[in-house]
Amino acid sequence: MTTSTISPLxxxxxxxxxxxxxxxxxxxxxxxxxxxxxxxxxxxxDTATVDDVRRFQVHLAESAMSICTRNRTMTGLKFLFRxxxxxxxxxxxxxHLREPQKLPKVMSQDEAKRLLVMARxxxxxxxxxxxxxxxxxxxxxxxxxxxxxxxxxxIIRIVQGKGRKDRHVMLSKELLGxxxxxxxxxxxxxxxxxxxxxxxxxxxxxxxxxxxxxQFSRLFHETVAAAGITKHLTPHSxxxxxxxxxxxxxxxxxxxxxxxxxxxxxTTARYTRxxxxxxxxxxxxxxxxxxxxxxxxxxKSSG
Numbered sequence: 001m002t003t004s005t006i007s008p009l010x011x012x013x014x015x016x017x018x019x020x021x022x023x024x025x026x027x028x029x030x031x032x033x034x035x036x037x038x039x040x041x042x043x044x045x046d047t048a049t050v051d052d053v054r055r056f057q058v059h060l061a062e063s064a065m066s067i068c069t070r071n072r073t074m075t076g077l078k079f080l081f082r083x084x085x086x087x088x089x090x091x092x093x094x095x096h097l098r099e100p101q102k103l104p105k106v107m108s109q110d111e112a113k114r115l116l117v118m119a120r121x122x123x124x125x126x127x128x129x130x131x132x133x134x135x136x137x138x139x140x141x142x143x144x145x146x147x148x149x150x151x152x153x154x155i156i157r158i159v160q161g162k163g164r165k166d167r168h169v170m171l172s173k174e175l176l177g178x179x180x181x182x183x184x185x186x187x188x189x190x191x192x193x194x195x196x197x198x199x200x201x202x203x204x205x206x207x208x209x210x211x212x213x214x215q216f217s218r219l220f221h222e223t224v225a226a227a228g229i230t231k232h233l234t235p236h237s238x239x240x241x242x243x244x245x246x247x248x249x250x251x252x253x254x255x256x257x258x259x260x261x262x263x264x265x266x267t268t269a270r271y272t273r274x275x276x277x278x279x280x281x282x283x284x285x286x287x288x289x290x291x292x293x294x295x296x297x298x299x300k301s302s303g
Contacts, residue, residue, distance in 0.1 A: 009046055010034070013084040020083075021164075033076025045077075046085055053077075053093045071096045104240040106274050111229050112241055118227040124219045126182045127202065130156075131235065134169040135242035135259050137162065138213045138220075138235045146183070147197030151176055158261070167261045243268065248277035 006014070010031065017027045038045050040056050056077075060070045074094045082091040107115065112132055119125035130141045140161050148157045154176075155168045182201070190207040191199055202211040213235075220235045231237075239260070246256050257268040272278070 007044070009044060009084070013080055016083045017079070029072055030076035030079050033073040034080050036073060037077055045080060048081075048087075048090060050089060050093055053081075053090050057093075057095070067097045067099050071099065103274050104244075104270070105231060105233050105237045106244045106276075107229070107231070107233065107237060107241045108276075109245055111227070111231075112238075112245070114227040115223055115229065119223050120219075120226065122178070122182055122185055123202070124223060126178050127216055127219060128223065128238065129175055129178055131238035132242055133172060133175050135239050135256075136169065137239060138216045142202050142211045142213060142216055144201040145197065146199050146201060149176075149179060149201075161261055163261070163263070165261055167258070169259050240271070240274070243271045244275050247271050247275045 013030070013034070014027065017030065022030070034045055037048070037056055040059060041048060041052060057074070060073065065073075074096060078091050078094045081087045081094070116125060116128055116132070119128055127141055130136055130144070131138065134156060136156075136158065140158050143159075144156070145159075148159060149171065150157060151171065154171045156171050158167050158169060161167060179201070186201065187203055190203055200210040203209070204211050217235050220233075220238075224233055243256050243260060246259075247253065253265065253268055253272075256271070257265055260268060262268045
């Protein structure tokens with residue numbers, strides 16, 4: 001779609017989002033939210049009233065839409081009202097629902113091992129090893145460049161990850177060996193004119209493009225099926241498993257927080273609820289009752 005076919009309101013909103021450097025995915029989500037609201041109204045959102053916003057939220061509540069999707073929809077609308085239209089009266093009518101707290105899906109260490117063993121080729125194994133072995137998101141893995149690998153210091157630099165933050169993660173000797181094998185085998189047809197440090201580790205089909213997260217997801221799900229893992233997993237489960245397995249081995253939670261790039265420790269602390277190895281090792285009060293000295297002693301009378 002060219003700029004000439006975009007309505008003035010949408011163009012203004014796009015400029016506002018670009019000015020605030022919102023990601024492409026966030027911008028698409030906000031535009032989609034406004035389109036949904038416009039379809040509900042049957043007219044341009046800049047003509048909306050307070051009652052229109054109230055009715056739209058009732059409409060979403062009565063639909064089969066998840067709470068998470070509803071909240072994202074209203075976040076996009078709030079940006080339109082608060083920033084692009086300067087309609088604080090409408091923005092103030094928007095409310096968000098508390099989302100249900102769900103435990104992340106995690107693999108056991110045996111399942112993680114089977115997954116990597118069943119990778120059908122070197123590329124798939126390296127992709128999955130980076131996500132599980134470093135706690136990287138799928139988008140961070142496919143955007144890696146050769147210059148991000150620092151073998152001298154034993155780290156990988158993740159440049160401008162989620163939240164536009166740089167961070168470092170560990171580079172194990174086994175992973176370094178895999179990366180060196182892959183560097184020799186990776187497609188190099190688009191390397192001409194690109195300095196070695198700026199070359200994508202996982203080049204895409206077109207020049208100047210890296211592999212996509214969709215391709216990563218497809219390879220992940222194919223490998224999960226080949227490994228006979230029946231849990232409902234996503235590529236992000238590799239990151240969850242990385243954090244949980246580190247926690248089970250006694251790694252300080254603040255180190256895990258830094259490796260994952262979390263701003264708040266509370267976000268990292270949720271993995272304590274799925275660290276099954278740690279949970280299983282906790283002695284139950286029921287077991288303590290049967291041990292010598294497990295019974296509670298009577299308090300001595302003070303009188």
